[in-house]
Amino acid sequence: MLQPLSSRIVIPIVVLVSLLCISCANDSPHDNTFVHCLGNHSEPSHPISAAIFTPKSPSFSSVLQAYIRNLRFNTSTTRKPFLIVAALHVSHVQAAIVCGKEHNLLMKIRSGGHDYEGVSYFAEQPFFLLDMFNLRSMEVDIDSETAWVQTGATLGEVYYRIAEKSKIHGFPAGVCPSVGVGGHISGGGYGNLMRKYGTSVDNVIDAQIVDAQGKVLNRRTMGEDLFWALKGGGGGSYGVVLAYKINLVRVPETVTVFQVERTLDQNATDIVYNWQHVAPSIENDLFIRLILEVVNGTQVATKTVRATFIALYLGDSKSLVSLMGERFPQLGLKQSDCKETSWLRSVFFWDVMDIATSLEVLLERQPQSLKYLKRKSDYVKKPISKEGWEGIWKKMIELEKASMYFNPYGGRMAEIPSTETAFPHRAGNLWKIQYKADWYEAGEDVAESYINSVRELHRYMTPFVSQNPRQAFMCYKDLDLGINHHGVYGYFEGSAYGVQYFHDNFKRLVETKTKVDPTNFFRTEQSIPVLSQVELVRMVTEKAFVSILFGLFAFNWIRTRK
Template identity: 50%
Template sequence: MSLIFTVAITIIGLVFSCVSSSSASDDILENFLNCLHFHNSTSISNVVYTKTSPSYHSLLHSSIKNLRFSSNNILKPLVIVTPLQPSHVQATVLCAQLHDLQIRMRSGAHDSEGLSYISQVPFVIIDFINYRNIQVDVKNKTTWVQVGATIGELYYSIATKTKTLAFPAGVCPTVGVGGHFSGGGYGYLLRKYGLSADNIIDAHIIDARGRFLDREAMGEDLFWAIRGGGGASFGVSLAWKIKLVSVPSTVTRFIVPRTLEQNATRLIHKWQSVASELHKDLTISLTLQMVNSSNSNKGELTVQALFQGLFLGGVNKVIPLMQESFPELGLVKEDCSEMSWVESTLYFWGFGGQPLEVLLNRSQVITDSFKEKTDYVRHPISESGLEGLWRLFYEDGAKGVFIAMFPFGGRMSEILESEIPFPNRAGTLYHIHYAVHWVEEGEEVAEKHIDWMRKLYSYMEAFVSKSPREAYVNIKDLDFGVNNINGYTSYEQASIWGFKYFKNNFNRLVHVKTKVDPLNFFRFEQSIPPHM
């Protein structure tokens, strides 16, 4: 409950208001806890953490990846619930509605704006840290995976059962499948098999009425919406049934680094035209970062482009394919390594050569502060445009910059924009993920890096998609605007950011929201609003 202070308030009135607010908050908490116990008897007690619980603070901070949102000044949840069964989620949803508490859902907590664990109004976190069972069915090439599982845990579970089945998802093993799948989800199998969301065939959710629903019970409209539309707007996702895809027993992974002094600008310009047109079995991504220049003894920096590739086959097939399609890169056998598909996922995250069990380590990501943005490119950026980008890399706010460019094409160009809410299909050359990281503390440091990121984003406007300038919902950006904290958010207000993420699919998402959650219980800063 928030307080509204006026200039004329007296000290006595201030103290009284604070005490009253604290008392009211305590009452809400007590009533909420009583409601949980009423709906779940004593079984829920072991999974409920309040601010007086010994494990509350360690649990809250255990999954915070972006330290921008770990400050003591940020409102903390009244309660954290770590469900073990659907009834725990059902009780939490029903009791939160009854006592006017918002819900935040957290699986991996990699969300760039911290929306899975912060709020500006009293709230409860449903943390799926203990809800991560995975059941792999090799015979039918399917898997049920609960939303608290990470991508790494999913990859490991599949690999222990088979070497020739996989799933198209991301490269970061600590990302939770809950949010990753609901917003789209992509990685090095994208050009062959599409997004994670393209390969979901069933789901379990709890809706605003507290009902447990599978695909048949929820209907095709809601099932459509939660696969790429950001499921947190429509209910609480519990589990996904996914379709596994075939991979050869041997794949080839390669990496080719090139700096500006090694003709990187011209190679990147060429890559833009080639990468989305390659054979579906071949994906070459680009990572741009600052490194020490090999041509200087004075510690000068230069821009480095890392061309990282995955080919679904052996090295003897990928070399002639590259010589035909992208000879300028100069790929040779020495750049390549043959391995299993699951082993390649380790290399892409920097754990090459380590045992597969490293995929099960949920805490292997270094936490720092960061700001992220995204773009989609439909026409190659000119060499002069790239050179202007390099100049920004040398500015003070760019320290810790990381830009990833990931090609589309292949299977992505074959799927209609309306098939699921994720709209970026035919005509998209590649996706850009901008990030700037810093470890120093203080608002001044944060403001410097965030201002630089906004300057970079402004510079890139001339070279990326337009009307709307598109963005990836899994890397939310509150610079686009937010819903009203309290009260009604209009379609017009939400469409400012909604069309950036979903293009014309935003209209259908609003229609589904209006049907399944007309009172807008599941809401946050950039949730889909209902028509009212």
């Protein structure tokens, strides 16, 4: 088990910080007292000075930008934190929380920086950043088939460290190696093993967290309600998670991957129509993602839709081709389409890299490229008719800039109750949609064009997706769903997005949040809200009013029956 106060932190950042000369950013109302507070709460054996960066620090910009993955939030006009604490030790996390509360400051928490809306490192008001990237050690125990993973680690590092110890173990998580563990698991975490083993949080068995009082807790000391909330209830709401204890899962030494593309003039409509009936119900060892995007047509100046089927099969290629021929013959999968490899190397295939790439690349923490992006999400519960698909093709070609990624459910995802963890999206969902737009050109007009394309495609899909509520995936952060200003009506603002991300689990998350962080220190634009006194009074009043109406109705009914 990782010891909370261990000094075994990797790759420390050394920077000369003069505590007497530090000043905050121009828009910050705070002075040196916050820095002095951090120093006073720092352990002598682990001084916090080396972890503090201000705008006057030579490395401030490089540290801030190192984990910004969406260029929309890396412009000259983007508000920057007035201070960064790049924690090198657990005591630095504790100091940041204690001093942040004491000075009534907004604190953002960042692990890998893949937050789609930048809320882990951006805010409209003055804030400081607690960056977890230095806290990324791992302890893998193959005998117990478990591992402790600090939240500053990336998924690539997790996969690499597991493979160092075993070629037949893995972990159900995402296919992008540079994603940070902390943010990924906090929202549920999924990948191409989810039909076999469920989400990441379905395989979390313990956690270490620093709570709002600065105390280090584990599953036993935090209690089951908070532990339940940490498994998919979103990050930045309950405390700072230091590490997760995860169950490792078994994978075969040989797996098979394939990628097959079909355009509309290659019968894509019929193939996609059949995919939606097959992908959620086929054997759990097979995961087939569908990507829909607009490409150039065969005729000059024309556009068409291309359907890309990319798959992971936990077995050999001969068995896969046989299975596909029986269950999904419309795709026409051939042996030559398949590549046999190890589970670890399949990560490269899914990240659109050469499968023979050096494994050490998984330890590199930077993505292949940086871009501007916008994402949205949906869940689909009923198959779409061929006429429906034809309309979708027309809308996609009209918009041109937005694509969709379909991730099938079924299998293990349909077996776990929606209340087992805070992540609720289970049985009843055929697949999840990620709406996606990427661009590389700066400028507000360009950004607006791409963002509006995603929004319009999302609106067009309304008849085909879940309703009441329209579900959304927390890890695909989308501020279009609502922003919480954390005033006296924060609960009702939070309900706008909270019910979509968590539907029936939202109320329990609010109750847990109100209990463990009643002053709402841990907050973001879409964090779990607390119940204020005003809201409690209003809710009690509404319940009393309903009770009175029911009593009057019952009294009147009894009277008329006499």
